[in-house]
Amino acid sequence: MPLATTKTSRRSLVLLLLLLLGSGFLATSLVSYYAALDSIRASIVNTELPLTSDNVYSEIQKDLVRPVLIASMMARDTFVRDWVMAGEQDVEQMTRYLREVQSQYGTVTSFFVSEKTRAYYQAKGVLKQVQENTPRDAWYFRVRDMAAPYEINVDVDMANRDRLTVFINYQVFDYQQRFIGATGVGLTVDAVVQLIDAYQQRYERSVYFVDASGRIALTGASGGPQGARSGQALREIPGLKELLAQQQQLQDGNYSYEEQDRGHFLNVRFIPELNWYLFVDKQETGAVADIRRSLYLNLLICLLVTAAVLGLVSIVLRRHQTRIAALATTDALTELPNRRGFELLANQAILEARRNQGPLCALLLDLDHFKQLNDTHGHLAGDEVLRGFSAQLQDDLRQSDIICRWGGEEFIVLLKDSTPERARQLAEKIRLHTEQNRFSHAGSELQVTTSIGLAELHAGDALDQLIGRADRALYRAKQSGRNRLCEDHT
Numbered sequence: 001m002p003l004a005t006t007k008t009s010r011r012s013l014v015l016l017l018l019l020l021l022g023s024g025f026l027a028t029s030l031v032s033y034y035a036a037l038d039s040i041r042a043s044i045v046n047t048e049l050p051l052t053s054d055n056v057y058s059e060i061q062k063d064l065v066r067p068v069l070i071a072s073m074m075a076r077d078t079f080v081r082d083w084v085m086a087g088e089q090d091v092e093q094m095t096r097y098l099r100e101v102q103s104q105y106g107t108v109t110s111f112f113v114s115e116k117t118r119a120y121y122q123a124k125g126v127l128k129q130v131q132e133n134t135p136r137d138a139w140y141f142r143v144r145d146m147a148a149p150y151e152i153n154v155d156v157d158m159a160n161r162d163r164l165t166v167f168i169n170y171q172v173f174d175y176q177q178r179f180i181g182a183t184g185v186g187l188t189v190d191a192v193v194q195l196i197d198a199y200q201q202r203y204e205r206s207v208y209f210v211d212a213s214g215r216i217a218l219t220g221a222s223g224g225p226q227g228a229r230s231g232q233a234l235r236e237i238p239g240l241k242e243l244l245a246q247q248q249q250l251q252d253g254n255y256s257y258e259e260q261d262r263g264h265f266l267n268v269r270f271i272p273e274l275n276w277y278l279f280v281d282k283q284e285t286g287a288v289a290d291i292r293r294s295l296y297l298n299l300l301i302c303l304l305v306t307a308a309v310l311g312l313v314s315i316v317l318r319r320h321q322t323r324i325a326a327l328a329t330t331d332a333l334t335e336l337p338n339r340r341g342f343e344l345l346a347n348q349a350i351l352e353a354r355r356n357q358g359p360l361c362a363l364l365l366d367l368d369h370f371k372q373l374n375d376t377h378g379h380l381a382g383d384e385v386l387r388g389f390s391a392q393l394q395d396d397l398r399q400s401d402i403i404c405r406w407g408g409e410e411f412i413v414l415l416k417d418s419t420p421e422r423a424r425q426l427a428e429k430i431r432l433h434t435e436q437n438r439f440s441h442a443g444s445e446l447q448v449t450t451s452i453g454l455a456e457l458h459a460g461d462a463l464d465q466l467i468g469r470a471d472r473a474l475y476r477a478k479q480s481g482r483n484r485l486c487e488d489h490t
Contacts, residue, residue, distance in 0.1 A: 124159065251268070
């Protein structure tokens with residue numbers, strides 16, 4: 001097979017293996033990736049976010065709902081109602097009560113506003129009289145007229161140097177269900193924000209609260225979705241706008257939406273105690289980052305394995321092809337070059353001789369009566385003689401000389417940079433060593449002689465012309481009685 005064809009075949013095989021291995025590894029990695037991705041998404045939507053929502057709700061019951069319950073308890077406290085219905089005579093009784101609530105439950109403020117006197121009581125005494133035409137008192141009249149029993153309102157607290165506070169404002173009724181005032185407690189906004197930040201850090205989710213009208217009620221310090229702040233409508237936020245457009249109103253459930261090519265998973269839960277919706281939001285990129293890293297690692301490992309396999313296959317193929325090429329140009333019995341191998345080496349030697357204008361001689365050798373030896377002692381004996389004779393030739397000649405088994409019992413030698421005189425001496429040396437040598441086989445000592453034809457390369461000679469003249473000289477040597485050297489003088 002021509003060398004170019006061999007290289008093309010090897011390249012095609014390597015490319016085919018690359019395609020098969022690459023396709024197999026890529027398909028396996030992608031199937032595993034998407035299976036894991038679907039599993040992670042299902043886990044997030046069906047387990048993680050609902051569980052986080054449940055946990056946050058439990059935290060809210062302790063941290064935010066608790067003040068609502070305190071305010072509800074105050075609104076139904078018989079002391080408060082009896083004290084108001086008795087005419088609000090001892091102010092110290094009410095302030096002591098509010099001080100006790102504030103101390104006992106750890107609120108930042110506690111208050112009661114009387115409908116009859118419009119007095120604003122707090123833990124330090126009477127703060128002021130509320131008036132309808134005063135903007136800062138509008139909250140009271142809103143609470144008085146609302147249908148719900150309470151509200152959660154963010155406002156400044158006059159009793160605490162106008163500190164921004166989350167108030168739970170609760171309606172108070174007498175025993176005949178007549179409105180007699182408003183009571184409640186307050187938490188600092190900073191404290192509530194810290195609670196939300198703690199939720200987000202603990203659960204590694206975005207947590208925020210939305211009121212029934214679809215506006216963000218409370219967020220952490222960094223804001224809500226895409227940095228949105230309290231008071232901002234969800235319909236103004238990219239991604240959530242499209243999600244809400246599909247619904248008539250907010251409702252509990254699991255959702256997903258996209259914003260700036262980033263996927264989000266969302267769990268919505270209504271909290272009746274606050275009349276707010278709890279939103280727990282998780283970005284898909286964060287959830288699947290580990291899986292994506294695993295995919296990249298798998299692809300890298302696959303690439304390295306593929307490269308290693310292809311490298312090993314290429315090495316094996318190269319060695320195999322080298323071995324095949326060696327077998328194609330080497331005689332299996334003597335391990336000398338065969339005719340094909342000799343032609344490659346001889347043509348190169350002729351080119352070098354012409355380029356360097358140096359002498360080149362050829363010896364054609366034939367073992368005498370070899371057929372008779374085979375018939376008498378068997379082919380194994382003949383093989384042993386051929387191996388021994390080839391070893392002798394290599395010992396008698398230089399490493400640069402080219403030796404070949406020409407076929408059967410014939411051998412050919414090209415003597416580089418050798419004049420006819422030098423070639424004649426080497427040929428005689430070979431003839432004498434062959435005559436004197438003995439080849440052992442099966443307890444017998446076998447002896448052969450050799451006839452040699454010598455020819456010198458002439459200007460313009462091709463390889464077959466040189467061999468032809470050496471063959472004619474060998475023919476004369478055999479006709480002259482064998483075991484001798486004859487030269488071509490044409």
